[in-house]
Amino acid sequence: MKRLILILTLLAGPLFAVQPDEVLDDPALEARARELSQGLRCLVCRNESIDDSNAELARDLRLLVRERLVAGDTDEEVIDFVVDRYGEYVLLKPTTTGANWLLWLAGPAMLLVAAVMGWSFLRGRSRKRTAAVEATLTDSEKERLRQILEE
Numbered sequence: 001m002k003r004l005i006l007i008l009t010l011l012a013g014p015l016f017a018v019q020p021d022e023v024l025d026d027p028a029l030e031a032r033a034r035e036l037s038q039g040l041r042c043l044v045c046r047n048e049s050i051d052d053s054n055a056e057l058a059r060d061l062r063l064l065v066r067e068r069l070v071a072g073d074t075d076e077e078v079i080d081f082v083v084d085r086y087g088e089y090v091l092l093k094p095t096t097t098g099a100n101w102l103l104w105l106a107g108p109a110m111l112l113v114a115a116v117m118g119w120s121f122l123r124g125r126s127r128k129r130t131a132a133v134e135a136t137l138t139d140s141e142k143e144r145l146r147q148i149l150e151e
Contacts, residue, residue, distance in 0.1 A: 018037075018062065022059070022062055022066065024066055024069070024070070029066075029069050029070065032075060033062070033065050033066045033069055035075075036065050036075060036079065037049060037050050037051035037061075037062055037065055038051045038052075038092075039079075039091065039092055039093060040061060040065070040079075040090055040091065040092065041089065041090050041092045042058040042061075043057055043086065043089070043090065044057050044058065045058070047092075049092060050062050050065075061082065061086075064081075064082065065078055065082070068081055079091075088100075
């Protein structure tokens with residue numbers, strides 16, 4: 001029973017992150033705020049959105065997002081404001097522009113390089129093995145092997 005209570009408490013933790021005094025009266029603005037908050041990283045918790053985090057900085061960011069929305073900013077303006085203030089690290093899903101292209105392409109490029117190196121290594125091994133086998137064959141065996149391969 002204690003385990004069940006512990007599990008339910010841990011699962012319900014993120015539900016309590018947004019405090020009742022933060023919630024906007026306008027349901028449409030609140031929905032926008034929640035959607036924006038889910039895309040912003042908590043700078044304290046790492047890889048947790050400010051919508052899910054109980055940290056004070058996350059609370060400040062949630063309030064900041066709501067203030068900007070109440071002031072009439074669009075979603076893009078709110079995100080730009082937060083990124084200008086805290087840097088692009090605050091985005092849970094970084095943009096694919098500028099220097100970030102290098103980061104986005106580094107993984108697939110390294111995978112491709114590793115695949116080419118692995119292929120060339122294995123191909124070189126098979127050539128060495130074939131050469132070693134041919135070196136141990138007599139001339140009559142080599143001729144017979146050539147005939148078999150031509151058929």
